[in-house]
Every structure is written in structure tokens, then in C-alpha cells.
Amino acid sequence: MTDVPSRLELLYFARRVIVQQAQASLAQLDRWIAVEEDRETTRRRAEDRRPPPPEWLLERGIGAGSPPALVHQGGCTMAKGVRIQPISEGQARRALYEHVEACPFCNPDTALHVIPE
Template sequence: MDDSGSRLALLRFLERVQERDLARTRRWIADEERRQAEHQRGIEARPPKPEWLIERGLNRNNLVAVHRGDCWDPGKRAVGATRAQAIEALRQQVRACSKCRPDTELGFLDP
């Protein structure tokens, strides 16, 4: 009995399966490279963090605290502010964050 023909057919079948597996793996690699490139573009497109933050209360007109931009405890309602806005808020008796001490960095002394 000569099974060399069926053996060759099995090897050809194995080759096709492995080629499909390799093509699928290459697609996965391309997809992952695309995801990583998109992630990197997203990081690069982020606006810079503000130097100062002003935390607002539930009433948006009510200012609660002034923070440095890198403060770890600004609260969810903090918005970016310029240096002049932060100083003006401190002048209006808005409290300075006790953790990041923006008043010290701003050189603000109570009048």
C-alpha cells in the first residue's frame, strides 16, 4: 500500500493551516501596532496641564480653593487658571489648598 500521496496531501493541508495562522498572527501584530500608534498620538495631542487650578463649589459662582496644577487633591470641579486668576482668587479670600500651598509659590502674602 502506497500512502505517499495521502501523506503529501496531509503536509499540504498542514502548510495551508500554518499559513492562515501566520497571516492571522501578522494581522494581530498590525492591529496592536496601530493601537499603540493611536495611543501615542493621543498622548502627544493632550493639552498641557494648567499651572494653576481654581476649584468651584456646587454653585459655579462659588470659588472653593486655589491649587497648583500638579496638586493631587484638587477635587472634581477644578478648572485651569492663569497665574493672574489664581492671585486674584487669593486676594478675594478664596482659600489656598493646604496640601500644595499655591499661595507660597505665588508669593502671595495676605494684605
């Protein structure tokens, strides 16, 4: 007798190897999915805890004690940096009435129905 496996035995062996590899690959994929689900859950929780953005922003000029330069709506992408401070709707109206310029991109004067004199 020869110890050479038959083609059918080799095919069954190849099938077992593929099944084992597929199971290992599925297990790895399941681990990746679990990690991504954890990341997504953490991201959602952080997003839920984040306070809502202010409705109105005041941008000051450059330099310490500089006067207000622009009024922005809260979500304006042009309002960036350390010279920005959140303000109330009343403060935004007052600033616009006191001739602080409205941001030309987010138009807080239009949103507040303020027509400067």
C-alpha cells in the same frame, strides 16, 4: 498494491498541515499586530494634539455664583468636576493672597512661594 499511505507519507502530510496552520496563525498574528500598531499611532496622535493642562486651577463652592473655595496646581488629582476653572499664575497668587485656601494635597501656595497673612 495497497492504497494505504506509508508512515513516512503520513508524516510528510502532517508536516504540510502544520506548516499551513503555522502560516495561517502567523498571518492572523500579523493582522493583530497591524491593528494594535494603528491603535497606538492613533492614541499617540490624539495625545500629541491634546492641549497641555493648565498650570493652576480654581475650584468654586457648590451652587451658582458661589465664591472660590480652593486653588490647585494644574495636575492635582483632587481637582475634579465642573466647579474647576483654569486660571493664570497671577490669578492663582491673587486668590491665595485674598485668603482662598490652597489645596492641602498639591500645595499651590508652596509652589508659588505665597505665604498667606
